[in-house]
Amino acid sequence: MEFALTIATIVAIYCILGLALNLQFGYTNLPNFGIAGFFAVGAYTSAILTVPHRFLEMEIFAGFPGGVPGRIEAPFIVGILAATALAGFIAFLIGVPVLRLREDYLAVASIGVAEAIHYIALNELWLTIGSAGIRLIPMPFANRILYFLLVLLVLAIVFYVINRLVRSPFGRIWRATREDETVTASLGKSVFRSRMWAWVIGCAFMGTAGSLWAHYAMAIQPGEFVPTTTFLVWIFVIVGGLRNNKGVLIGALLIIGLFEQGTRFLPAFGAPYVVPALRLIIIGVMLIIFIRFRPQGVIPERAMTIEKHIKTI
Template identity: 45%
Template sequence: MLEQLSFMTSVATVAGIYAVLALGLNIHWGETGLLNFGHVAFFAVGAYTTAILTIPSPTATQAYSFGFGLPVVVGIVGGCIAAGLVAVLLGIPTLQLDEEYLAIVSIGLAEILRHVMMNENWLTGGVAGLYGIDRPLRGVIPPEAYDFFYLGLVVLAVGLCYAYSRRLKQSPFGRVLRSIRDDEEASIALGKHTFRYRMQAFVVGGVMAGLAGALWAHYATALTPTAFGANITFLTWVGLIVGGSGNSKGAILGAGLIIAFREATRYLPDLYGLGDIIPTLRLILVGALVIVTIRYRPDGLLPERDISYAEYCKRVEYGGE
């Protein structure tokens, strides 16, 4: 019973981290229409930044050269800031161009970062990675209750990101983002500086992805470059498509369903000697789930809700332009 509870807690924690990641992608694509295919890059930047800031100084036998031993809170904040800075650097040359350029450059950035993590031993530890990453309040919370505490911390992060996403959607800023998504030319005609709005949305989504990466680093307590492959971006996109693009609740639901599905099929029995290809079959099943969702629920399980004109006027009246 205890083992099953521990497993369920672990799955819920990972699902919560992916929910934060999906909320960030929802701001990019669901709210602004930014086609980001390298979301894992911000995830990795947040994870490695908080790891470098919080791990102790390396010994003579360790490959990396930096470890500052700062508090976990400082590491998490630093991971978010670093992810936001990377979003700015990526957005400057791409966000004024067609969305296809962002898709291409974001994929390239994710691959460049992965190769940097693999080869720059002095910074990231190379293929050996970084380990011994501290967990918040590890010595204060009893060991038997720590998994529940960390799950609560992740749920808090999901709640804060969700509350911010809801507030953004109902604000004048959010309405401009959706106008850019639906018809950028009309937004420009109304005098909106679309590049500035797109950049702000891109940074906000990147910061959320950096937060997810920081939470993952302190949960896993070890990082290797293989943990930041394109499959993370793929799973996040799948969760957003299945849950409902443009809906924060849909992003959370989709991330939870995809992670639950992935973990539930992790221990499939070796049927008819197919053990070697079961990981591939799991990916095929995820792809089939996306196809079925697009066929029968093209807007996702919780699609974005169209508001009435009366509700729109009420929001303008109370929110202000």
């Protein structure tokens, strides 16, 4: 039971990341390779605001320059709301210059942003305690089943909000921008503003996922927020089906479930790093197979009929 609950909680948190990426790239063609960075912003924001005093007063941190973060001990709801808001705000500040770039340059810029956030978490000891990480992050419920239900509730809210957005008139502007920016602009629509909304909302939800992860793991450190996290999200979104939120959920179940636990049963052989690397190879082979034989994913984008299009007007 505990095993299944752990997998389900991890998959649900990753589903939020996948839905956020699908909003950005699937519907608006914004290639975000900085997922791990905004995931880290959410995790560290919530951890710093909610970590209890007993952790901050441990002798190991007595000599840290500038003290240690926290001393607020805010409730969980404050942590998750602040994580969402700060991730969205940082995305806005970054989006002002980078969203004017072409898609390929935007992808490179987003990687740079994620790496900058990673190194801030690693080196700014006064804020994040560096590689030692933050521990004793409180879980709002003593029972992990209740916390899993909370994560499911947040996932359902994110799923509902994104579905409503993409089916709204604003969502039609996103799809039009994805297909042809010039035509969209010629119709009097602000391409930059529509892209900015998708970028900020998606990154804010990534911050939400980071907060949920921090309170579930109850300890975080910079090594968790690396490019591998970003690439896993990309892989399961592609496998599940771009531009289909239900497909994203299926892809997360397949890839994250397989990567996190399925490959753990591989027999140990060779050097210690062989099996972890083999896990990545297995996921990579699966991605190649899907791109070759099922590029539209498990559940492809549903074509909108004339009747459905009229209903959304």
